[in-house]
Amino acid sequence: MRTTSNAFAPDAISIHPRALEVGGEWVASFAVTGYPREVHPGWLQPLLTYPGRVDVSLHIEPIDPVTAAGRLKKQLSKLESGRRHTSEKGRLIDPQVEAATEDAYDLAARVARGEGKLYRFGLYLTVHAPTEEALGDEVAAIRSLAASLLLDCKPTTYRSVQGWITSLPMGLDLVGMRRTFDTSALSAAFPFTSPDLPPPDPTSVGAPSGVLYGFNIGSQGLVHHDRFALDNHNSVILGRSGAGKSYLVKLELLRSLYRGVEVFAIDPEDEYARLAAAVGGTHVRLGAEQVRFNPMDLPIHTRTDGRRTAPRDALVRRSLFLHTVISVLLGSELEATERAALDRAITATYQRAGINSDARTWTRPAPLLADLASVLTEIDVELAARLQPYVTGAFSSLFSGATTTRPEGHLVVFSLRDLADELKPIGTLLTLDAVWRQVSNPAIRKRRMVVVDEAWLLMKEHAGAEFLFRMAKASRKHWAGLTVATQDTADVLGSDLGKAVVANAATQILLRQAPQAIDEITRTFDLSMGERQFLLSADRGQGLLSTGTQRVAFQSIASPTEHHLVTSNPAELAENPAESRETESAFVELDLA
Structure with a gap:
């Protein structure tokens, strides 16, 4: 056992106030004492993907509900007492205290409802470098990265050995600088949580399917979505x-x-x-x-063999769609009497064009909106008059002929x-x-x-x-x-x-x-x-x-x-006026014969 343990132990350790020389490299440890108010899944990803060698150690200890409730009650009492004392003295309200009080109330409510539990959470970082000079540069880079994540890192001054041991995979927290996390915040801090979208098939090693939308702001990875x-x-x-x-x-x-x-x-x-x-x-x-667009065209489909088919209820569907068309044209919902008159007019208009419930008649040329307005004149004069701007008036150009x-x-x-x-x-x-x-x-x-x-x-x-x-x-x-x-x-x-x-x-x-x-x-x-x-x-x-x-x-x-x-x-378009000119439209003629 002594021989096996010696194989993993360093040859020598040189202890300094803020660093250690372990074997042939230098290490420095930090304890995270300040956290952002909100965290998202994968918020530790920038630390895990740092190009240098950094050990990220998470220590988690669950708190039983009885103890959690007592601690929350005591913390709320302290915060509320401080707020009242500040108010009585006429001092300015501390925004950090206000935010902490709101979070404490919200956390206490979730714990009381059983929506989450509390945990003691410790986050420690250990930076490795080959020389003492390089260690200083790596430490500065890591502290800048942590600051960008709203993390406050404190060096384990005069406790460098304890900080290094705490970062080792031994389950020992010799520093003891922890913070209370709830279930949702703790799950977001899980080391293997990623802010990227999961692939449809996690076992696939092929290229991601779907469309590239851009890059992930949280992880700088690419966002593919199908x-x-x-x-x-x-x-x-x-x-x-x-x-x-x-x-x-x-x-x-x-x-x-x-x-x-x-x-x-x-x-x-x-x-x-x-x-x-x-x-x-x-x-x-x-x-x-x-x-032109004729709203009275029946939905006729052309098959790959050239034959033309239609749904069994094509005439009924088109009649119902015309009710929607007329409502949009008039800008209001039709009354019951108007819908009844319109329904009779639609049926009569198709019959005058030789189109009835027999599917063999559906390939005949469809009537126009003007034909419908003409029939409406015989049934509901007021409704027909409201359609005149779209039949013979200023807005008739889109409906004045067969579909083109x-x-x-x-x-x-x-x-x-x-x-x-x-x-x-x-x-x-x-x-x-x-x-x-x-x-x-x-x-x-x-x-x-x-x-x-x-x-x-x-x-x-x-x-x-x-x-x-x-x-x-x-x-x-x-x-x-x-x-x-x-x-x-x-x-x-x-x-x-x-x-x-x-x-x-x-x-x-x-x-x-x-x-x-x-x-x-x-x-x-x-x-x-x-x-x-x-x-x-x-x-x-x-x-x-x-x-x-x-x-x-x-x-x-x-x-x-x-x-x-x-x-x-x-x-940008003004810089290339020739390329930004309106392009001639391509049209496909519709053969209704």
């Missing part, structure tokens, strides 16, 4: 104007194309034109000359910039309907992504919000993912339908938030105080990626080529 590996493939992105929301959406869109995902994007500000032109996509500009475009291709972008503001909600609805026809085609099964940028344009209309909710619920069954991005958080979270759309998104991304909206964001996503402050002060492109059980802070990154395609910064 939304198609989750229970549903939907994503919601919330951020204030200028937070980098559209930049991140376009970056994810471009990298999804690399993986063979078919993408449809609804672009309210014509920001996707350069991206569509660069990758050979189709750019449809609503509001331009000869661009069909969304086909690996990337289809619908631009709404040329549409009047009054037509953008209905334009978004009609493009979503056209996209849904492609997504729900049972003859073609492939991964698809539908992007709705500035979704508040549709969410502010109740009928439009209902359509978006139904799409979010059903897209998973068709191997599609809906991406909802908006800067108007109040419109999304201020309604039950908006909250339902968020709840049906397994991937949730929060970028920088406005102070006026942060309270609602905090309640909806159950953010901690640290996450709340992070979202208020986040730089452009920084945000929180939540995948249900995991939440990670990241910074989006792009290559120079990707940045050129996805940026919408006017200053």
Whole structure:
């Protein structure tokens, strides 16, 4: 036994006040006496990944509930007594004492409810270096790193031997400088906890799947996420104007194309034109000359063999969809009598065009909105008069003919910039309907992504919000993912339908938030105080990626080529005016014969 122990023992130890010379190297030990108020999973990762040799030792001792309750009561008495004494003397309140008192009350409440336990936690560091001079540099670097983590390190002066032994894997704490931790804080300090997202298959040694979103702010690792590996493939992105929301959406869109995902994007500000032109996509500009969408078209699918099919209830579905269309056009919900009149008018309009319940008649040319208004004149004159601006008036150009475009291709972008503001909600609805026809085609099964940028344009209309909710619920069954991005958080979270759309998104991304909206964001996503402050002060492109059980802070990154395609910064685009010109749209004619 003596021979075995001597094999692991150093030849000699030279003791100095703040360091030891152990064998042929120098070591210095520190005890951590100050901690940040909040810690996150993997908060010790920077210490563990330090390029030099550093021993990180954690000593944990559980405290029985009876003793914990007594100590908390005594500590609360001390803090409360100090606060009252300060108040009686008319002195300024110490912010640190106030924070400590609040934390003590919160901790006592959690322990009393059985939501956690208390532990005595000691954190010690031992730095190694080949020479005494090198040790001084390593100590300065470690203390700077610890200070950046809000850790207060004290050297074990005149106790260097005890500090070194405490850092050895012997289970001996000869320094005894510990701090009380609760269960959640202790679990976050577990040495093998990582702030990175776990891979879908931990046993896989291959490259991570999914899309690269950026680098992890906590660990500097890369954040890869595959939304198609989750229970549903939907994503919601919330951020204030200028937070980098559209930049991140376009970056994810471009990298999804690399993986063979078919993408449809609804672009309210014509920001996707350069991206569509660069990758050979189709750019449809609503509001331009000869661009028409007929809302009365039946959902006819073309199979791979050229045959045209439709769902068994295609006529009924289109009739129900027309109720939504008319509600969005009129900007209000229809009364019961108006819905009944509209339903009779829709049926009569299709019958006059030779389309009835017989599926063989569904391939005939569909009637127009003007035909529906003409029939409504015979049933409900007032309702027909309200539709006149969209039939013969100033807003009729989008509906004045048969559909001229069909969304086909690996990337289809619908631009709404040329549409009047009054037509953008209905334009978004009609493009979503056209996209849904492609997504729900049972003859073609492939991964698809539908992007709705500035979704508040549709969410502010109740009928439009209902359509978006139904799409979010059903897209998973068709191997599609809906991406909802908006800067108007109040419109999304201020309604039950908006909250339902968020709840049906397994991937949730929060970028920088406005102070006026942060309270609602905090309640909806159950953010901690640290996450709340992070979202208020986040730089452009920084945000929180939540995948249900995991939440990670990241910074989006792009290559120079990707940045050129996805940026919408006017200053950068002004430097290359020739490259930032509007790209001619590519249209695909729809043969209704």
